[in-house]
Amino acid sequence: MAEARRDGRLPLTLVGGFLGAGKSTWLRHQLHAGRFARHHLLVNEAAETPVDNLLLGGAARLTLLAGGCACCEGQAQLRAALRAICETESGPEAGGIEGILLETSGLADPGAIAAMVAADPVLVRRLALAETLVLVDAAHGTAQLAAEPLARAQIEAAGRLVLTKPAAAPDLARLAATLRALAPEAELSAAERGVPVPLPAGAAEPYPLPPLAAAAPIRPHRLRIGAEGGWVALSTWLSALLQARGEDVVRVKGVVRTPAGRLLLQSVRRMVQPPETLPEGADLPGPAPPPRRERSC
Numbered sequence: 001m002a003e004a005r006r007d008g009r010l011p012l013t014l015v016g017g018f019l020g021a022g023k024s025t026w027l028r029h030q031l032h033a034g035r036f037a038r039h040h041l042l043v044n045e046a047a048e049t050p051v052d053n054l055l056l057g058g059a060a061r062l063t064l065l066a067g068g069c070a071c072c073e074g075q076a077q078l079r080a081a082l083r084a085i086c087e088t089e090s091g092p093e094a095g096g097i098e099g100i101l102l103e104t105s106g107l108a109d110p111g112a113i114a115a116m117v118a119a120d121p122v123l124v125r126r127l128a129l130a131e132t133l134v135l136v137d138a139a140h141g142t143a144q145l146a147a148e149p150l151a152r153a154q155i156e157a158a159g160r161l162v163l164t165k166p167a168a169a170p171d172l173a174r175l176a177a178t179l180r181a182l183a184p185e186a187e188l189s190a191a192e193r194g195v196p197v198p199l200p201a202g203a204a205e206p207y208p209l210p211p212l213a214a215a216a217p218i219r220p221h222r223l224r225i226g227a228e229g230g231w232v233a234l235s236t237w238l239s240a241l242l243q244a245r246g247e248d249v250v251r252v253k254g255v256v257r258t259p260a261g262r263l264l265l266q267s268v269r270r271m272v273q274p275p276e277t278l279p280e281g282a283d284l285p286g287p288a289p290p291p292r293r294e295r296s297c
């Protein structure tokens with residue numbers, strides 16, 4: 001875990017991983033366990049309607065960077081946020097935090113973010129990269145590694161890899177061996193919703209990975225749900241959509257108001273999470289967004 005540096009620079013921890021890998025879930029567990037309690041959390045979501053901020057209520061200081069991936073089009077916003085935190089930390093309020101933790105969007109290459117910090121004349125003097133942690137969804141990781149250049153870039157940038165959803169892996173030992181082959185220097189472990197679990201013992205054959213071709217861009221879309229359709233209609237439509245086009249719908253994440261309260265809806269490919277009731281009172285996600293334009297990293 002990140003520790004304050006003797007050279008006076010603030011430790012910066014990057015938490016990355018593909019869409020739906022389990023970054024927020026892992027982080028929620030860490031906060032619940034009292035880790036990163038004195039960190040400033042930066043949460044980046046490529047989508048314009050943020051949700052992760054609702055899940056990370058345990059953070060003492062949280063800044064949301066929504067509507068652009070921080071490794072590319074949202075980089076200026078990230079740079080400004082990091083500089084602002086560094087500015088605060090060099091003024092009269094210095095010492096308020098022990099470090100900064102950035103949860104990247106699932107479309108981000110943490111290597112590009114680390115390179116941005118290293119190349120920035122201000123940030124490089126104020127921040128020290130403490131760790132690049134990349135979460136890998138054990139249920140979908142093998143398919144992502146075969147098809148997505150970004151998934152491989154994320155793993156190659158990692159100093160530490162955590163396999164999430166280990167029970168859902170088709171063959172956890174082979175996926176672990178594949179990660180070790182791709183990132184031999186990275187520490188590798190597994191966790192179920194943030195709780196460490198052992199990796200299978202013994203050697204396994206890495207999956208053969210095909211040469212990468214350019215992947216189809218992944219684009220966020222916002223779905224506006226009117227009150228008239230109702231919760232039952234929405235869940236029926238979503239189930240049918242994922243059944244029919246689950247390979248094309250990489251990730252669904254959103255909040256809907258239902259007679260049972262505010263529900264967080266989530267799916268990763270065809271894996272649908274039972275809805276989670278969100279406490280009332282917390283801010284609803286984001287203001288109405290500006291007109292949307294398509295994007296990808």
Ligand SMILES: Nc1nc2c(ncn2[C@@H]2O[C@H](COP(=O)(O)OP(=O)(O)OP(=O)(O)O)[C@@H](O)[C@H]2O)c(=O)[nH]1
Pocket residue numbers: 017018019020021022023024025026052105106164165166191192193194251253266267268272273
């Ligand atoms: N069984 C299981 N499910 C998990 C685990 N980690 C995350 N999930 C589920 O996977 C889905 C995605 O988890 P998130 O933590 O939101 O993933 P994320 O990486 O923050 O997602 P994005 O920010 O959209 O990229 C949710 O439905 C989680 O409940 C895990 O270790 N085990």
